[in-house]
Amino acid sequence: MQPNSSQSHNLNIATLVSVGKHPQSGRVRRADQDSRAVELGLRLTADNPAGLTVLHAGDPAEPSLRSYAGMGLAAIKVLQLDPAADAVAPLGEQLQQCGADIVLTGVRAESGEGSGMLPYQLAEKLGWPIVPRVADIVAVQEGVAEVLQALPRGQRRAIKVRLPFIASIDTAAPAARQSAFGPAQRAEMRVSVIPAETDTVRQSWDEAVAKKRPKRLKVIKAKTAAERFKAATAKSQSEGGRIMKQEAVDEQAQAILDLLIEEGVLR
Amino acid sequence: MSSHDALDILRRDPRAEWIARNRLHPLHGAVVDNDMAEQRGPSGLLRKNPHRIGFIGPNGIKRIDRLKGNAAASVKGRRSGAAQAVQLPLHRVENPDFYIAVVADMVGGRLTSHDKDVLGQAHKLVAAMAGEGAVLTVCFGASKEAHFDTAGVDRLLLLDDEIYDDYCPEQQLAALQQVEAEYQPQYWLFPDSVNGGTDLGSRLAARLHQRPAVQAWQVDHQTTVCRGAGGTVDITRETPRVLMLAEECADQIDASRHEALSVTLTALPTVIAQLQNQGPVAVDPNAVALAEAEFILSAGNGIHDWEQFHTAAAVLGATEGASRVAVDDGFMPRFRQVGATGTWVTARVYLAVGISGAIQHMQGIGQCDKVIAINTDAGCDMVKRASLSAIGDSEAILGELIKRVQAYRAQLSVAGDQDAA
Ligand SMILES: Cc1cc2nc3c(=O)[nH]c(=O)nc-3n(C[C@H](O)[C@H](O)[C@H](O)COP(=O)(O)OP(=O)(O)OC[C@H]3O[C@@H](n4cnc5c(N)ncnc54)[C@H](O)[C@@H]3O)c2cc1C
Numbered sequence: 001m002q003p004n005s006s007q008s009h010n011l012n013i014a015t016l017v018s019v020g021k022h023p024q025s026g027r028v029r030r031a032d033q034d035s036r037a038v039e040l041g042l043r044l045t046a047d048n049p050a051g052l053t054v055l056h057a058g059d060p061a062e063p064s065l066r067s068y069a070g071m072g073l074a075a076i077k078v079l080q081l082d083p084a085a086d087a088v089a090p091l092g093e094q095l096q097q098c099g100a101d102i103v104l105t106g107v108r109a110e111s112g113e114g115s116g117m118l119p120y121q122l123a124e125k126l127g128w129p130i131v132p133r134v135a136d137i138v139a140v141q142e143g144v145a146e147v148l149q150a151l152p153r154g155q156r157r158a159i160k161v162r163l164p165f166i167a168s169i170d171t172a173a174p175a176a177r178q179s180a181f182g183p184a185q186r187a188e189m190r191v192s193v194i195p196a197e198t199d200t201v202r203q204s205w206d207e208a209v210a211k212k213r214p215k216r217l218k219v220i221k222a223k224t225a226a227e228r229f230k231a232a233t234a235k236s237q238s239e240g241g242r243i244m245k246q247e248a249v250d251e252q253a254q255a256i257l258d259l260l261i262e263e264g265v266l267r
Numbered sequence: 268m269s270s271h272d273a274l275d276i277l278r279r280d281p282r283a284e285w286i287a288r289n290r291l292h293p294l295h296g297a298v299v300d301n302d303m304a305e306q307r308g309p310s311g312l313l314r315k316n317p318h319r320i321g322f323i324g325p326n327g328i329k330r331i332d333r334l335k336g337n338a339a340a341s342v343k344g345r346r347s348g349a350a351q352a353v354q355l356p357l358h359r360v361e362n363p364d365f366y367i368a369v370v371a372d373m374v375g376g377r378l379t380s381h382d383k384d385v386l387g388q389a390h391k392l393v394a395a396m397a398g399e400g401a402v403l404t405v406c407f408g409a410s411k412e413a414h415f416d417t418a419g420v421d422r423l424l425l426l427d428d429e430i431y432d433d434y435c436p437e438q439q440l441a442a443l444q445q446v447e448a449e450y451q452p453q454y455w456l457f458p459d460s461v462n463g464g465t466d467l468g469s470r471l472a473a474r475l476h477q478r479p480a481v482q483a484w485q486v487d488h489q490t491t492v493c494r495g496a497g498g499t500v501d502i503t504r505e506t507p508r509v510l511m512l513a514e515e516c517a518d519q520i521d522a523s524r525h526e527a528l529s530v531t532l533t534a535l536p537t538v539i540a541q542l543q544n545q546g547p548v549a550v551d552p553n554a555v556a557l558a559e560a561e562f563i564l565s566a567g568n569g570i571h572d573w574e575q576f577h578t579a580a581a582v583l584g585a586t587e588g589a590s591r592v593a594v595d596d597g598f599m600p601r602f603r604q605v606g607a608t609g610t611w612v613t614a615r616v617y618l619a620v621g622i623s624g625a626i627q628h629m630q631g632i633g634q635c636d637k638v639i640a641i642n643t644d645a646g647c648d649m650v651k652r653a654s655l656s657a658i659g660d661s662e663a664i665l666g667e668l669i670k671r672v673q674a675y676r677a678q679l680s681v682a683g684d685q686d687a688a
Contacts, residue, residue: 153561155561252657
């Protein structure tokens with residue numbers, strides 16, 4: 001699965017990283033999908049480490065950035081913004097400047113709004129295609145990337161897309177390598193202060209700790225005791241299933257095959 | 268077959284018919300349906316005449332039927348057993364003042380339960396807004412859904428041209444933009460799902476420069492509560508035009524029928540896709556977690572040739588499952604067990620071979636769409652649950668099925684080669 005070295009020696013990859021939050025403890029950490037994106041970036045630029053740019057928009061003093069750096073990055077580029085600012089416009093400009101071929105992001109951030117809109121807005125702004133939920137980038141050849149997309153139920157789809165493009169990395173992508181403390185502390189934070197517009201829409205929102213959602217109850221709209229009794233005791237049965245009893249074995253097998261084909265599960 | 272047919276016999280009650288013919292019979296009033304026991308009074312109140320309620324029983328005592336019409340309607344002659352299909356009231360929207368667009372996932376060509384939740388939410392929004400609104404449902408690809416009407420679809424835009432059969436988010440986005448231009452829906456609702464709803468919703472929101480609410484789970488026409496920061500915070504905000512709704516965001520439609528009128532677009536734009544679909548990549552079906560496998564071949568106590576079973580699973584490309592007996596007997600590993608103490612599966616197609624359908628097993632397959640049973644016993648519970656049952660020896664049927672699938676595959680690859688040539 002490793003990309004051929006001769007194809008990717010001049011590949012320019014930008015990975016956007018955000019601050020993660022552990023789902024149970026709430027502790028700040030490197031975000032799961034973002035670190036997988038860094039991992040994929042590191043693999044794609046294995047023989048050209050200068051080709052990978054890791055970008056963060058926000059606070060350069062953020063400790064979780066160091067755990068990305070500990071994956072073996074020499075530097076992280078930080079666009080220092082006001083915490084309430086909108087990151088899309090400055091990130092778009094930065095990506096255009098650094099001439100990225102592939103931009104890797106997570107699907108949804110673990111902190112902040114977490115709407116997963118950033119890659120889409122960037123794609124719209126830059127006019128690039130976006131490939132959502134990528135599990136792997138198999139090869140890049142003559143300006144065309146072969147991408148594996150993660151589908152539900154563990155399936156994969158192969159997609160070809162011309163550079164440059166944006167890919168959001170799914171949790172099905174290869175797991176991120178460990179972060180080492182020493183290199184993390186030595187990594188350089190290249191900070192550039194950027195004036196950006198404040199995200200005024202978001203200031204009118206209320207944020208609170210997530211409430212547990214009530215489970216949907218099975219409401220039985222029965223009018224009489226007899227109906228209620230039936231609803232409580234009836235077994236789940238499909239109405240009018242077809243039963244093939246007298247038919248010959250080959251007819252039965254054919255009927256099963258026809259149903260499987262109709263449902264589209266035979267690949 | 269005998270037990271099934273016996274239920275459909277028309278039962279007549281000659282005595283009740285005789286009473287109905289005899290106007291002088293003391294029970295005539297109770298048997299004939301012209302009792303005016305309830306009447307609207309002059310002030311509009313409902314007046315009940317206690318003397319007309321019920322009937323006089325055989326020993327001169329008044330009997331009141333409290334079964335509200337659930338008892339045998341003796342005169343009409345009833346079909347016992349066969350549940351009568353209730354005709355739900357039809358909800359009509361003649362000239363809609365506005366539209367709410369719902370873009371359905373349509374996994375396998377049918378509305379998913381998530382889609383139906385979103386349709387329910389759409390009707391909640393329609394009800395809360397002034398004017399008469401219609402729910403416009405946009406579906407891509409060929410449809411096998413037969414119950415758009417009871418799911419709450421007022422207008423149906425079915426885009427089933429060949430170009431939509433494949434993965435084509437850019438083409439779908441262009442179609443949605445056309446919908447936007449022609450119908451100007453008040454809201455765009457998408458299921459927030461990995462089946463494509465999230466992707467399409469995000470694309471449309473970016474194109475329309477809207478700021479969508481994602482994982483929205485409490486929505487009315489003013490405020491929306493949605494999950495943010497990986498599901499750890501609730502954001503309360505004004506309801507945006509584009510919404511991606513979480514599962515169970517609203518109750519599904521279950522008490523009305525809708526028109527499901529077909530509508531079309533005046534123009535169908537075609538775009539040059541930048542993403543070229545190279546088709547699905549073969550994955551080892553047994554590497555897929557049982558809980559999320561799409562197609563499961565499950566073995567029970569009725570399997571005797573295990574070599575053949577494993578071959579069948581490989582040929583069909585199905586994930587293997589098992590009942591508890593097959594696991595306890597050591598033929599299958601524990602993590603393959605389906606049921607209450609095993610895995611709760613979500614397969615779209617569940618092929619149960621030699622499984623009787625004990626309740627502990629049925630609990631595990633509650634979410635499966637299509638169940639196919641192969642069993643020697645036509646009266647077992649699995650056959651009652653199945654949409655297709657083949658009654659016979661598992662070995663013979665599986666053997667035949669393997670042969671036919673192999674022939675089908677060979678035929679496909681020959682056709683594929685001819686296409687390529
Ligand atoms: C607390 C508890 C938890 C349990 N949890 C689970 C669970 O999680 N999952 C589970 O599966 N079970 C569970 N069970 C066991 C469950 O009650 C049943 O015993 C079990 O599911 C029966 O498995 P079976 O259908 O394979 O076997 P059987 O009930 O023996 O059924 C075999 C079927 O195969 C048919 N058959 C026989 N020969 C052939 C042939 N040659 N060709 C075709 N068909 C044939 C028979 O007609 C019969 O219908 C649990 C039980 C308990 C008490």
